[in-house]
Amino acid sequence: MKTAVSRAAHHGAHPVAWWGWALLLATAASRTANPWLLLLVVAVSGLVVTWCRGDEPWSGAYRVFLLIGAAAIAVRMVFYVVFGGADGATVLFELPSVQLPEWAAGFRLGGAVSAEGALAAAYDGLRLATLLVCVGAANALASPRRLLRSVPAALYEVSVAVVVALSVAPQLVESVARIRRARALRGNVSRSPANLMRTVVVPVLHDALDRSLALAAAMASRGYGRASDIPAAARRATSAFLLTGMLGLCAGAYALLGSATPAPVAWSLLACGAGAAVFGIAFASRRVPRTRYRADVFGGRDWAVLLSGAAAVAGTVLSGIAEPGTLWPATSPLAVPPLPLYAACGVLIAAAPALLAPNTSTKAGPR
Amino acid sequence: MTAPSSPRPAFRWRGAVAVALAAAFGLVATAWPLLAAPGGALTETTSGPWLFALLLPVVTAVALVQLAEGGMDARAVAMLGVLSAVVAAVRPFGAGAAGVETVFFLIILAGRVFGPGFGFILGNTGLFASALLTGGVGPWMPYQMFAAAFVGLGAGLLPGPNAAAPETRRGRFGEIAMLAAYAVVASLAFGLLLNLSFWPFAITQGNLTYVPGGGLGENLSRLLAYSLATSLGWDLGRAATTALLIALTGPILLRVMRRTARRARWTSAAE
Numbered sequence: 150m151k152t153a154v155s156r157a158a159h160h161g162a163h164p165v166a167w168w169g170w171a172l173l174l175a176t177a178a179s180r181t182a183n184p185w186l187l188l189l190v191v192a193v194s195g196l197v198v199t200w201c202r203g204d205e206p207w208s209g210a211y212r213v214f215l216l217i218g219a220a221a222i223a224v225r226m227v228f229y230v231v232f233g234g235a236d237g238a239t240v241l242f243e244l245p246s247v248q249l250p251e252w253a254a255g256f257r258l259g260g261a262v263s264a265e266g267a268l269a270a271a272y273d274g275l276r277l278a279t280l281l282v283c284v285g286a287a288n289a290l291a292s293p294r295r296l297l298r299s300v301p302a303a304l305y306e307v308s309v310a311v312v313v314a315l316s317v318a319p320q321l322v323e324s325v326a327r328i329r330r331a332r333a334l335r336g337n338v339s340r341s342p343a344n345l346m347r348t349v350v351v352p353v354l355h356d357a358l359d360r361s362l363a364l365a366a367a368m369a370s371r372g373y374g375r376a377s378d379i380p381a382a383a384r385r386a387t388s389a390f391l392l393t394g395m396l397g398l399c400a401g402a403y404a405l406l407g408s409a410t411p412a413p414v415a416w417s418l419l420a421c422g423a424g425a426a427v428f429g430i431a432f433a434s435r436r437v438p439r440t441r442y443r444a445d446v447f448g449g450r451d452w453a454v455l456l457s458g459a460a461a462v463a464g465t466v467l468s469g470i471a472e473p474g475t476l477w478p479a480t481s482p483l484a485v486p487p488l489p490l491y492a493a494c495g496v497l498i499a500a501a502p503a504l505l506a507p508n509t510s511t512k513a514g515p516r
Numbered sequence: 517m518t519a520p521s522s523p524r525p526a527f528r529w530r531g532a533v534a535v536a537l538a539a540a541f542g543l544v545a546t547a548w549p550l551l552a553a554p555g556g557a558l559t560e561t562t563s564g565p566w567l568f569a570l571l572l573p574v575v576t577a578v579a580l581v582q583l584a585e586g587g588m589d590a591r592a593v594a595m596l597g598v599l600s601a602v603v604a605a606v607r608p609f610g611a612g613a614a615g616v617e618t619v620f621f622l623i624i625l626a627g628r629v630f631g632p633g634f635g636f637i638l639g640n641t642g643l644f645a646s647a648l649l650t651g652g653v654g655p656w657m658p659y660q661m662f663a664a665a666f667v668g669l670g671a672g673l674l675p676g677p678n679a680a681a682p683e684t685r686r687g688r689f690g691e692i693a694m695l696a697a698y699a700v701v702a703s704l705a706f707g708l709l710l711n712l713s714f715w716p717f718a719i720t721q722g723n724l725t726y727v728p729g730g731g732l733g734e735n736l737s738r739l740l741a742y743s744l745a746t747s748l749g750w751d752l753g754r755a756a757t758t759a760l761l762i763a764l765t766g767p768i769l770l771r772v773m774r775r776t777a778r779r780a781r782w783t784s785a786a787e
Contacts, residue, residue: 179566207648214654232745284654293648303581306588307641313597314604314645321605342764351768357598358776365594365780373590384585388530391578395537398575402544402568406551423571426578433581 162506164291166451171287173458178279180465181476182272187279193500194286200503214285218278225274237265265481303433390429397422457501464495534582546713572658603642621761627671629773635668659713692766699758707751
């Protein structure tokens with residue numbers, strides 16, 4: 150019999166830990182425009198992904214996000230060339246420029262393209278690309294099915310609906326194939342959209358919806374969706390927490406917009422609202438009487454993965470205090486940007502999951 | 517509002533309040549570049565927008581908890597799951613061509629038949645399931661889910677008897693025309709709000725950028741120019757394809773879904 154520990158070791162780190170790690174790394178990247186640091190973040194995330202990912206369908210997501218990141222840099226450069234931006238002394242080339250009339254917002258298109266402006270645009274695009282790549286790493290590393298198991302119990306019905314959707318989607322493909330075969334056997338080879346609609350799409354949809362009714366009957370007979378006997382007082386308390394939290398969030402957000410409220414008040418309103426909302430969700434989750442089969446524990450290794458991500462953020466904070474100016478290197482005049490040491494060390498520590506939670510399942514053979 | 521035996525999740529007042537508050541928060545979270553006043557706290561930091569992106573899932577979760585609480589039974593859960601799977605299955609058809617959007621028409625039609633609460637949840641679960649299936653959980657997903665949820669909600673709130681088909685031929689035609697018109701409006705608003713949500717990140721220098729503290733007049737003209745330059749083709753394409761798909765498939769799909777909604781009432785005595 151497998152113990153919880155060996156099972157966890159077999160499955161890699163907790164998906165929440167991976168998402169936390171990736172978002173912390175993204176936070177570190179969002180605090181800087183230093184190209185060395187950003188490239189280091191991309192390298193670290195790539196290293197961790199290659200060492201730790203499994204061979205599931207979502208494991209290839211990292212490469213897709215690398216391409217999206219490259220596209221973000223390209224779009225940013227095109228925008229700079231066409232719509233202009235920071236000016237500089239070193240003019241690379243001149244484009245014919247058009248001054249739009251005042252009623253069309255009075256923008257200038259084209260014009261001089263300078264090395265300084267292009268470099269600033271490239272740094273900025275690289276920053277956005279790094280953020281996207283970090284999210285891509287989380288996509289490749291965290292198993293969505295395990296992540297769904299970690300959804301708060303208060304969202305039980307909604308997460309069950311998503312689980313049903315994930316299992317039904319492959320059946321839809323099978324259903325389409327079956328109905329097309331039946332259609333071909335009946336001698337219907339028409340390719341007109343109206344005919345396809347009537348003889349393929351409608352039967353598939355009917356089939357799926359009828360199946361959902363059968364599934365609902367099966368679920369109801371096993372006790373799903375029964376009205377759990379939560380006391381009315383507790384239900385009201387939960388609602389009160391949730392709605393107060395929402396009110397606080399809204400009030401805080403609107404206070405942030407205007408200049409009438411001092412910033413600390415607005416921020417604390419927002420924080421209180423978020424706290425009440427999270428507490429309300431947690432409270433509602435405790436009220437839901439559901440048991441979990443093989444609970445997915447958040448263990449010491451998962452905390453270590455999270456902490457390594459936090460080290461990257463801490464590094465950028467330290468660098469911001471100790472080496473000001475290195476995090477946001479100047480592009481005018483042109484210079485090779487310096488490497489912020491503390492931040493670089495922090496990002497290197499964030500590579501620790503490669504050693505902490507390497508994927509061993511492929512080396513050990515099929516699971 | 518609805519008979520207790522129908523599979524539509526009841527839209528209680530607490531759920532309605534939560535959704536209204538979520539809408540108010542979502543408006544700030546997306547439209548802050550236009551609304552932020554000069555000298556406000558948001559114009560002086562760079563971390564505010566990131567915070568909104570992180571808080572939006574929390575707000576969505578709260579709205580979902582309030583909506584689902586006591587209002588969803590096994591039929592609604594199973595129907596949601598199946599329709600989310602259909603949404604996830606048709607979504608890739610739209611990814612290839614510019615502006616072809618194949619998700620909204622389903623969410624709008626389902627929201628019309630099964631009601632605003634169902635439409636709201638379907639917008640969330642459908643896009644979430646599709647993101648999980650394709651491994652595309654990006655920073656844009658909270659905004660997309662949120663916006664799609666309100667598209668479904670709005671479709672459920674349109675006037676007329678939702679669960680029953682109109683009696684006359686003219687009534688049926690009018691219903692499809694109304695849904696198609698709603699689809700155009702919703703698609704254009706969706707495009708503009710999504711633009712707003714990433715506009716300050718996508719471009720930070722030049723003539724089309726967001727000016728912190730620039731006020732509504734300055735930033736609105738820049739936003740419109742940015743939309744015109746980047747995404748108008750996509751937005752128009754989305755509006756046209758959604759309206760066309762509703763006009764073409766609406767009559768049949770509405771009938772299929774209404775038939776299921778009728779058939780799902782098997783426990784009227786138990787409740």
